[in-house]
Amino acid sequence: MINISQCYSTGTIKGVSKVGGLIGFCSNTTITDCYSIGNLEESPGWENAGYAREYLFRYFGGLIGTTSLGVITNCYSCGKVADVPYAGYTQYEYHGFMGPSEYGDENTVASLYFDVSKAGRTDNFAVAKSTQEMKQQNTFIGWDFIGIWRIGGGVNEGYPYLLFSYTPSEGLNVFIITDIGLKQVTEMYLITDMGLKKASQSNIIADTGLK
Structure with a gap:
């Protein structure tokens, strides 16, 4: 079995069939x-692609177009899922998170979410959440927000992001516990004998001995 772990995409994806974020x-x-967190769009010029209509604009999903015999856990998507040129195919072919298995095989899924406000679609595998809910840590049940994920601090438009993918520009790596989960501190000030002093990770250690 192939393993895909701790991967993400942010750009716009275009295609005509089996298209996922x-x-x-x-x-x-x-x-x-x-x-x-990218949007899905239909590729322009599809009328001249030489394919019959039944093979076009199928299996669009916010994260995954279609999969079979897969195990998908702790994932999300929050992009817009295409403007459909054929209204009759809207609900069956376009999905907020993942399209149905092309071959009818079952998938094992757990703790999947999508931003229904942005996607504008329904989904049979992931839980629909509002944009506000998608930016709250307590939405993501069972996720590791210590070793794998982070959320807040003005990063990734407020959506969860992978810890390995972001390094604070000033090296300030301080988090506080709030009623909606961990939040990253973006600015900190120290009281010194000369008044308030803006702190970075380096002078927190130098001035207070904290690490």
Whole structure:
């Protein structure tokens, strides 16, 4: 089985079939701790592609177009899922998180979410949440917000992001516990004998001995 872990995408994805924010199609694959915040669009000029209509604009999903015999856990998507040129195919072919299995095989899924406000679609696999809910740590049940994920601090538009992918510009790596989960401190000030002093990670250690 193929393993895909701690991956993400942020750009706009275009296509005509099996289109996903991160993955278009896969089979026998474990996908965990991944996300996409990009939009999906139909490729322009599809009328001249030479394909019959029944093979076009199928299996669009915010994170995954379609998969079979997969295990998908702790993932989310929050992009817009295309403007559909054929209204009759809207609900079956376009999905907020993941399209149905092309071959009818079952997938094992757990703790998946998508921003229904942005996607404008329904989904049979992931839980629909509002944009506000998608920016709150307590939405993501069972996720590791210590070793894998972070949320807040003005990063990634407020959506969860992978810890490895972000380094604070000033090296200030301080978090506080709030009623909605961990939040990153973006500015800190120390009281000194000369008044308030803006702190970075380096002078916190130098001035107070904290690490």
